[in-house]
Amino acid sequence: MVEFDSPYGAAVAKWAGPVSTGEVELEIAELLTWGPTPERAPRLAWREGRIELVGLVESALGDDLFAVRLGSSVVTMEIPTGEEIHGKWILVTIEPGQLTLYPYTS
Numbered sequence: 001m002v003e004f005d006s007p008y009g010a011a012v013a014k015w016a017g018p019v020s021t022g023e024v025e026l027e028i029a030e031l032l033t034w035g036p037t038p039e040r041a042p043r044l045a046w047r048e049g050r051i052e053l054v055g056l057v058e059s060a061l062g063d064d065l066f067a068v069r070l071g072s073s074v075v076t077m078e079i080p081t082g083e084e085i086h087g088k089w090i091l092v093t094i095e096p097g098q099l100t101l102y103p104y105t106s
Contacts, residue, residue, distance in 0.1 A: 001096060008071050009044035011051045013099040023104035026075055030098045034079055037091035042071040051094040057085045068092075 002015045004024070013026075032050065043054040055068040055075065064081065067074050068090065077092065079085065 002101065004101065006044055008042045011044050011046045011099070012096050013051075013101045014097065016100050017103045020103040024101045025104050027100045027102065028075065028077055028094055028098060029100070030095075031077065031079065032093045032095050032098070034081075034090055034092040036085075037089050039091065040089055042069070044070065049096070051096060051099055053092050053094065054089060055092075057088050057090055060086055 001012050003010065003012050037054055039054045041054070042056070043052065045052045053068075053070065053075075055070045057079075058067045058069045058074060060066055061076065064078050066077055066079050066085065068077050069075075079090075079092075
């Protein structure tokens with residue numbers, strides 16, 4: 001596990017790849033919980049042993065897959081929902097072992 005900082009907060013994640021600094025890609029294996037939030041700013045935090053992420057659902061990609069904006073970045077998440085969530089701010093919680101960081105390669 002590694003601790004990391006971003007413009008939106010700090011958290012912990014698994015690290016995959018060679019040691020590096022700079023931009024990373026996030027992979028979320030499984031969400032613990034998700035739901036609407038009154039917050040209107042992107043946020044990433046380590047709270048009570050879990051990762052919290054607040055983002056804006058930008059688009060539906062199909063099959064419960066959504067693009068969620070976290071500031072200037074977009075994170076793809078599988079969100080099991082039967083409702084329309086496009087354009088809504090959501091709060092997701094993630095177990096630390098379910099978030100992996102990879103060095104960004106273009």
